[in-house]
Amino acid sequence: MIEFLRSNAGLFWQYGLAALFQLVGVVLVVRDLMRSTKNDRLLQKNLAVLSKVKTDIPEDMEPFVAEKVESGDLHPEVAATTLSAINAGAQAEGAWLVLDQIIGHANATKEPKKWLVWAGLSSLLLGIVFAFSASVFAVR
Numbered sequence: 001m002i003e004f005l006r007s008n009a010g011l012f013w014q015y016g017l018a019a020l021f022q023l024v025g026v027v028l029v030v031r032d033l034m035r036s037t038k039n040d041r042l043l044q045k046n047l048a049v050l051s052k053v054k055t056d057i058p059e060d061m062e063p064f065v066a067e068k069v070e071s072g073d074l075h076p077e078v079a080a081t082t083l084s085a086i087n088a089g090a091q092a093e094g095a096w097l098v099l100d101q102i103i104g105h106a107n108a109t110k111e112p113k114k115w116l117v118w119a120g121l122s123s124l125l126l127g128i129v130f131a132f133s134a135s136v137f138a139v140r
Contacts, residue, residue: 005137014134022127028120036109043105050097 004010066079 005133006140011134011138014130014137018127018130018134020127021123021130025120025122025124025127028116028123032117032120039105039108042108043101046101047098050094050101053094 005014
């Protein structure tokens, strides 16, 4: 067996397997990295939208409530209470939506197929081992 590993064919096979395992490992690791990056960007985009909506809802309601007060449809004290209730409701709802986004992001970052993560890392490690053994056996 050692003689085969020292032969030109054995060295060729070792270097070939090293390259194959390293390429497979790189593909699996890059795939996982791209999925994580995509999920991070999606979370940032969703949180930005939620932040904008949370600040815009109370601001959009102020002119409407002021118009109702001026027309006499709404008492000024009730208007103040209504605006604070709308603001508190928007903040509470926004907090729940942000929490939902964070929980969704945490669940999305987990690889659904754990064996793919371990296969990628193991493949890289096997590629390094084969490359090292080929280098050792190539010394004559």
